[in-house]
Amino acid sequence: MTSDMLFTDYMEGWLGIIRNSVEEATYAARHDLIQSNPMDKVDRPKAEDFVGAFYSMEEVEQLFEAAKGDPAEFPILMAAFYGLRRSEVMGLRWQSIDFESNTIRIDHKTVQFSCEGKEQIISKDSMKNKSSRRSLPLVPQFRDLLLRMKARQANSRELCGNCYVESDYIYVNDLGQRYKPNYVTQHFKILLRKHGLRNIRYHDLRHTCASLLLKNGVPMKDIQAWLGHSDYSTTANTYTHLETSSKQNSAARMASVMPIDPGIQAAI
Numbered sequence: 001m002t003s004d005m006l007f008t009d010y011m012e013g014w015l016g017i018i019r020n021s022v023e024e025a026t027y028a029a030r031h032d033l034i035q036s037n038p039m040d041k042v043d044r045p046k047a048e049d050f051v052g053a054f055y056s057m058e059e060v061e062q063l064f065e066a067a068k069g070d071p072a073e074f075p076i077l078m079a080a081f082y083g084l085r086r087s088e089v090m091g092l093r094w095q096s097i098d099f100e101s102n103t104i105r106i107d108h109k110t111v112q113f114s115c116e117g118k119e120q121i122i123s124k125d126s127m128k129n130k131s132s133r134r135s136l137p138l139v140p141q142f143r144d145l146l147l148r149m150k151a152r153q154a155n156s157r158e159l160c161g162n163c164y165v166e167s168d169y170i171y172v173n174d175l176g177q178r179y180k181p182n183y184v185t186q187h188f189k190i191l192l193r194k195h196g197l198r199n200i201r202y203h204d205l206r207h208t209c210a211s212l213l214l215k216n217g218v219p220m221k222d223i224q225a226w227l228g229h230s231d232y233s234t235t236a237n238t239y240t241h242l243e244t245s246s247k248q249n250s251a252a253r254m255a256s257v258m259p260i261d262p263g264i265q266a267a268i
Contacts, residue, residue, distance in 0.1 A: 053204045054200070054207040055200065055204075060208060062195070062197060063080070066194075070187075071179070071187065074089075074145075079206055079209070080205045080208055081209065082226075083205075083210060084206070085109075085206065086181055086203065087109035087110055088109055088132070089171065092106075092108070093108055093168040094169075096108065099138070099147070102138040102143060103136065104135065106127070108123065109126075110122070110123040110181060112181040119182075134225065134228050149170065156174045156176065165177050184202060188201075188202040206227065209226075220235055223235055
């Protein structure tokens with residue numbers, strides 16, 4: 001496990017402790033078990049603007065070429081095209097794919113975390129927020145991909161017999177065993193190094209998806225729904241620095257209504 005992953009696990013552990021403390025204090029105050037909520041007197045740190053890394057379209061094409069046939073190809077494609085979180089990719093099940101209406105339901109997640117030195121993997125229907133539970137169109141390329149994956153699983157099931165691990169999850173190996181979430185993060189880094197690609201996080205493929213949508217004129221509100229953000233401000237605050245189309249429109253509009261004829265000369 002890398003130092004970055006250890007730090008992430010450490011911070012997630014502390015955040016869990018803090019979250020539980022806040023919930024317990026709120027419950028106690030609401031039910032008059034304590035006179036006041038001590039957490040109300042705590043000054044919250046100011047949130048810092050986050051700027052995620054992202055790939056250009058050329059880099060995305062290079063990544064897709066490098067990932068062809070790789071065990072991590074499926075989560076890479078799902079994160080870059082649909083902007084899914086790692087937990088959402090790992091939680092995808094066949095029951096969430098409707099081949100008749102051509103939709104994908106994002107309604108289940110799988111997370112991996114460290115608790116008291118032990119790795120834990122939990123799958124549940126409880127999503128990050130209400131907006132995270134969403135339905136996305138199944139475009140023809142991904143419909144074909146999923147049908148091929150489904151046929152591959154059926155073939156593996158027949159070849160392996162009783163050794164095949166039965167589940168409804170989509171992202172499994174040829175024995176039916178589910179890949180661990182941390183495997184995707186670790187293997188993604190290895191894949192980038194192997195093919196000399198610029199180093200980004202796996203989660204940055206989600207930012208790449210958003211940046212490409214913005215550059216192609218998709219409104220911020222639509223991107224919010226696509227990514228499953230809980231509110232518009234989350235999307236706007238994260239990706240406003242990438243929104244160029246609306247600024248270009250504003251510049252063109254100003255240039256048309258405010259003619260500029262500077263009198264400054266190039267030479268004195």
